[in-house]
Amino acid sequence: MSKKITVKGRDENGQRISTQIFEDLVQKAFTKSHDLVLETYGQHNVGGRLKSGGKPVTIEINGPCGQRLGCMGLPGTKIVCNGPASDDVGWLNIGAEITVKGEATNGVCNAMAEGKVYIGGSIGARGLTMTKWNPEYNKPELWVLGSCGDSFAEFNCGGIAIVCGVEAKNPDNVLGYRPCVGMVGGTIYYRGKIDGSYSQINVKAVLPDDEQWQWLLDRLPKYLENIGRPELLAELSQREEWAMLDAIPPQERALMKTGPMSMAEFKHKIWNPGFGGGDPIRDLAPGLDRSPIGMVESGDLRRKKPFWANRDKAAPCAYYCPVHIPTIDRLRLMREGKGKEAYEMLMEYTPLPASICGHICPNLCMQNCSRQMVMRRSTSRCWVGRPKINRLPRLPLL
Amino acid sequence: MVSIRSIPSRPGSLSPNDLPWIIQHREDRCTLCGKCAAVCPVNTLKLTYMRKRMPKIVLNSSERGSSFKTFVGIRQNTDVGRRCIGCGSCAMVCPNEAIGPVFNENDRYRFQATAGGDATKRGGRRNEPGGSLLDRIIFNRISMLTDPALDAGRHEFAYNTLLGRVLPPEEYVRRKLSGEWIPPVREIFPFIIGSMSFGALSPNMWLGLLQGVAYCNEVLGIPVVMATGEGGCPPWVLRSPFLKYIILQVASGYFGWDEIIRAIPEMQCDPAAIEIKYGQGAKPGDGGLLMWFKVSKLIARLRGVPEGVDLPSPPVHQTLYSIEESVMKMIQSMSMAWNFKVPVYPKISGSTSAKSVLNNLVRNPYASALMIDGIDGGTGAAYDISLNATGHPIASNVRDCYLDLCKQGKQNEIPIFAAGGVGKNGNVVQNALALIMLGASGVHMGKFIMQSAAGCLGSEKNRCNVCNVGICPKGITSQNPKIYRRLDPDDVAHRLVETFQAIQVEVKKVMAPLGRSQSLPIGMSDALGIADKDAADRLNIRYVC
Numbered sequence: 001m002s003k004k005i006t007v008k009g010r011d012e013n014g015q016r017i018s019t020q021i022f023e024d025l026v027q028k029a030f031t032k033s034h035d036l037v038l039e040t041y042g043q044h045n046v047g048g049r050l051k052s053g054g055k056p057v058t059i060e061i062n063g064p065c066g067q068r069l070g071c072m073g074l075p076g077t078k079i080v081c082n083g084p085a086s087d088d089v090g091w092l093n094i095g096a097e098i099t100v101k102g103e104a105t106n107g108v109c110n111a112m113a114e115g116k117v118y119i120g121g122s123i124g125a126r127g128l129t130m131t132k133w134n135p136e137y138n139k140p141e142l143w144v145l146g147s148c149g150d151s152f153a154e155f156n157c158g159g160i161a162i163v164c165g166v167e168a169k170n171p172d173n174v175l176g177y178r179p180c181v182g183m184v185g186g187t188i189y190y191r192g193k194i195d196g197s198y199s200q201i202n203v204k205a206v207l208p209d210d211e212q213w214q215w216l217l218d219r220l221p222k223y224l225e226n227i228g229r230p231e232l233l234a235e236l237s238q239r240e241e242w243a244m245l246d247a248i249p250p251q252e253r254a255l256m257k258t259g260p261m262s263m264a265e266f267k268h269k270i271w272n273p274g275f276g277g278g279d280p281i282r283d284l285a286p287g288l289d290r291s292p293i294g295m296v297e298s299g300d301l302r303r304k305k306p307f308w309a310n311r312d313k314a315a316p317c318a319y320y321c322p323v324h325i326p327t328i329d330r331l332r333l334m335r336e337g338k339g340k341e342a343y344e345m346l347m348e349y350t351p352l353p354a355s356i357c358g359h360i361c362p363n364l365c366m367q368n369c370s371r372q373m374v375m376r377r378s379t380s381r382c383w384v385g386r387p388k389i390n391r392l393p394r395l396p397l398l
Numbered sequence: 399m400v401s402i403r404s405i406p407s408r409p410g411s412l413s414p415n416d417l418p419w420i421i422q423h424r425e426d427r428c429t430l431c432g433k434c435a436a437v438c439p440v441n442t443l444k445l446t447y448m449r450k451r452m453p454k455i456v457l458n459s460s461e462r463g464s465s466f467k468t469f470v471g472i473r474q475n476t477d478v479g480r481r482c483i484g485c486g487s488c489a490m491v492c493p494n495e496a497i498g499p500v501f502n503e504n505d506r507y508r509f510q511a512t513a514g515g516d517a518t519k520r521g522g523r524r525n526e527p528g529g530s531l532l533d534r535i536i537f538n539r540i541s542m543l544t545d546p547a548l549d550a551g552r553h554e555f556a557y558n559t560l561l562g563r564v565l566p567p568e569e570y571v572r573r574k575l576s577g578e579w580i581p582p583v584r585e586i587f588p589f590i591i592g593s594m595s596f597g598a599l600s601p602n603m604w605l606g607l608l609q610g611v612a613y614c615n616e617v618l619g620i621p622v623v624m625a626t627g628e629g630g631c632p633p634w635v636l637r638s639p640f641l642k643y644i645i646l647q648v649a650s651g652y653f654g655w656d657e658i659i660r661a662i663p664e665m666q667c668d669p670a671a672i673e674i675k676y677g678q679g680a681k682p683g684d685g686g687l688l689m690w691f692k693v694s695k696l697i698a699r700l701r702g703v704p705e706g707v708d709l710p711s712p713p714v715h716q717t718l719y720s721i722e723e724s725v726m727k728m729i730q731s732m733s734m735a736w737n738f739k740v741p742v743y744p745k746i747s748g749s750t751s752a753k754s755v756l757n758n759l760v761r762n763p764y765a766s767a768l769m770i771d772g773i774d775g776g777t778g779a780a781y782d783i784s785l786n787a788t789g790h791p792i793a794s795n796v797r798d799c800y801l802d803l804c805k806q807g808k809q810n811e812i813p814i815f816a817a818g819g820v821g822k823n824g825n826v827v828q829n830a831l832a833l834i835m836l837g838a839s840g841v842h843m844g845k846f847i848m849q850s851a852a853g854c855l856g857s858e859k860n861r862c863n864v865c866n867v868g869i870c871p872k873g874i875t876s877q878n879p880k881i882y883r884r885l886d887p888d889d890v891a892h893r894l895v896e897t898f899q900a901i902q903v904e905v906k907k908v909m910a911p912l913g914r915s916q917s918l919p920i921g922m923s924d925a926l927g928i929a930d931k932d933a934a935d936r937l938n939i940r941y942v943c
Contacts (some may be wrong), residue, residue: 019790033525042782130430151552154552163729164633172578181551182552183767191639215797259612260617261617263609263613263888263891263892263895264888266609266612266613266616266617267609267888270612270613270616270617271609271612271613274612274638274639274640275635275638276634277636278634280605280634280635280638281634281696282634283632283633284632284633284700285601285699286695286697287696288601288696288879289879290601290602290879290882290883291883291886292884292886292889293880293883293884295433295437295490295491296433296436296437296491297486297880301883303436303881304435304436304441304882304900308812328870368679385486394573395406
């Protein structure tokens with residue numbers, strides 16, 4: 001099994017063989033050896049779907065590489081491409097370690113869920129987009145020696161990128177135009193200049209903390225070894241040269257929804273100064289108060305005032321009573337035999353009903369009772385000079 | 399006891415069941431706090447004592463009888479002038495969800511609303527509930543694999559529009575080289591706040607809108623502009639840096655123009671444009687009317703009129719006698735007022751004669767645009783008949799005008815703005831983009847903005863619609879500080895900003911699948927479809943089903 005097998009991408013006439021037939025040859029060779037050399041000639045989707053049952057698989061790519069190198073790569077697969085690579089390196093990779101010693105074009109690591117991609121140069125647009133991270137597996141990693149093209153890390157969910165800015169294709173903006181749109185997880189280490197066009201609602205600029213810096217330092221030597229540039233270790237180990245873009249967690253993002261400036265701040269800084277620092281209609285209506293009020297207000301702001309029609313509508317006994325005793329209720333309680341309740345109700349209106357007040361009362365309730373005419377006998381006083389009321393007074397029936 | 403004479407049986411008598419809105423009051427939940435009666439804008443609610451009978455039945459006995467109980471309840475006034483308008487303010491203030499109006503399909507009020515011999519007047523828009531034609535137009539030319547689809551969330555879009563005369567390229571170059579005058583053009587957001595005057599709107603509403611507009615421009619970079627309506631502009635506003643977000647209106651009443659002319663030498667910036675109002679979609683052939691209830695001291699001062707008088711703007715400008723004269727005299731004079739640096743355009747009501755106006759404008763070197771206001775437009779005060787049955791729907795009117803421009807090869811030179819029912823059922827972006835793809839360069843929206851930014855309660859079921867009498871429960875169209883102070887201008891500004899942010903999102907959500915990102919799809923009618931063969935034929939768009 002350990003013998004190295006070479007699979008050629010061209011037939012005996014030097015003609016390119018199709019991706020489908022090449023894949024067939026690779027899968028056949030793989031049954032004999034897990035150590036393959038592929039002399040590709042633009043074949044696509046090379047290096048994926050090699051199921052070894054956990055045993056290490058080594059694929060070396062020589063020759064022009066097609067698109068989607070290492071796509072659907074499985075854990076245990078180690079791919080080394082000695083030259084540059086085309087689009088979508090590591091597309092849907094779920095564990096392969098892919099090294100490209102040259103540069104790679106667009107879409108590197110698109111939808112990758114696990115594994116590592118080491119690029120020895122710069123990459124094109126839309127690298128590290130739509131990555132996934134299942135917490136049961138490791139986060140996917142993308143290492144780039146140079147710079148990234150535009151729209152980097154869009155919708156990145158968990159991928160970690162390390163962009164070293166060495167011999168960058170775009171040294172003025174190593175993360176390209178508008179990176180991290182829709183990025184909800186993961187983190188980006190970068191070294192070099194960026195243009196600040198990253199999506200500010202998705203990521204924030206931070207500096208690596210000790211733990212994050214240690215994480216980087218631990219892995220740098222292996223990366224540089226893989227791409228064959230170990231001499232860069234010292235240059236890349238200057239902590240002050242590195243910065244990060246870190247995904248904003250949803251809790252923090254929810255707080256950012258209020259917009260770029262509060263209305264109060266706008267009013268204070270821009271609106272009021274526009275009118276010489278005062279109410280814009282202060283000249284038309286001096287002293288006009290426009291401050292907000294509620295739907296139902298009292299005092300000066302009250303819109304409707306009730307008209308008391310008690311004289312016409314209330315019972316005469318209650319209306320003429322100087323202390324507004326609800327005589328009707330009082331009599332009702334007495335008719336119902338609730339003498340104690342009637343007495344307690346009375347106490348709420350007059351403190352001394354049976355002594356001073358009772359004696360000086362001119363009995364306006366009786367004088368004004370409208371039933372005098374009907375019943376002949378109106379409400380009468382009840383002498384309650386004794387300490388205890390034994391008997392309720394007899395009242396006319398209604 | 400109720401006397402025989404007081405039982406209502408006259409022709410105009412209405413029972414609560416005859417009213418368009420019936421108050422539903424739940425005695426079991428009411429705490430008698432009285433807030434509903436205090437807040438009711440039309441005093442329809444009365445707290446009254448009512449009597450109810452409780453039968454007394456004693457088993458195994460022939461003794462039967464009744465006991466009577468009085469309770470405090472709510473009665474609904476059945477006078478025509480005090481009928482419930484359905485605004486629901488009572489429900490808003492009730493602490494216990496005990497009260498609220500319910501729509502009544504069987505109202506007889508409509509036949510009695512002519513008490514006093516005047517026909518029904520109100521605010522709002524055409525009482526035609528349900529989906530409009532614009533709500534039925536869909537966007538169906540989707541970029542599917544044939545061309546790259548765009549992502550509304552992450553791609554950058556350019557969707558501003560131009561207000562002003564755009565010269566043909568060769569003419570532009572010629573004038574530029576020879577140093578001649580080049581007509582002013584403004585780049586603005588295609589959703590314009592339609593003309594609502596300081597007077598029709600309360601100070602808190604009008605200034606709240608302007609504050610929100612200023613925020614959109616200065617903080618968010620959305621170039622929203624608002625039209626003032628006729629009635630002038632507070633002098634401090636005329637001298638503020640925010641004047642550049644305002645389209646000033648001149649109409650036949652010329653209200654507020656003395657203040658404007660007084661302020662011209664002191665202006666920090668030019669206004670966005672000048673709108674000459676010839677007509678309004680809601681009430682064509684009828685002038686503006688600010689009723690005396692709303693002519694407060696403040697409004698009287700601003701408009702230069704006595705306090706508490708009716709302020710009608712006649713339907714026609716007294717000194718204009720022909721279409722040529724109207725177009726030439728007004729546009730030239732208004733252009734000259736700002737040294738030919740401000741776009742000037744007329745606003746007309748939708749009409750079968752709109753094309754004649756347009757053709758006059760095409761030949762007028764100073765005309766910047768044409769604004770057409772369709773029958774579904776709103777107003778603060780108009781007769782019911784004008785609102786409901788007078789005018790022209792906007793869609794085919796705009797379409798005819800645009801296709802006419804196309805025939806002349808002028809469709810990129812003079813923009814048409816459309817209004818009248820945009821966002822009537824809340825679908826403001828759908829309606830606006832349908833009009834834009836039919837040929838409009840942008841839309842004006844007034845009622846929608848009142849509903850969205852200030853919580854206007856009006857509806858096409860004739861809910862509320864009392865803007866004309868100054869008792870707006872929300873304080874939007876009132877000049878009484880005890881009412882309009884209910885409206886916090888900061889809240890209006892905040893909601894306006896949210897509205898425009900959401901509009902921006904929706905515009906992108908339509909443009910992205912059409913594969914358009916670099917310009918507003920004006921006249922892109924191949925993207926439109928409607929499941930109505932007649933409408934499709936009339937509008938020259940695709941019939942889909």
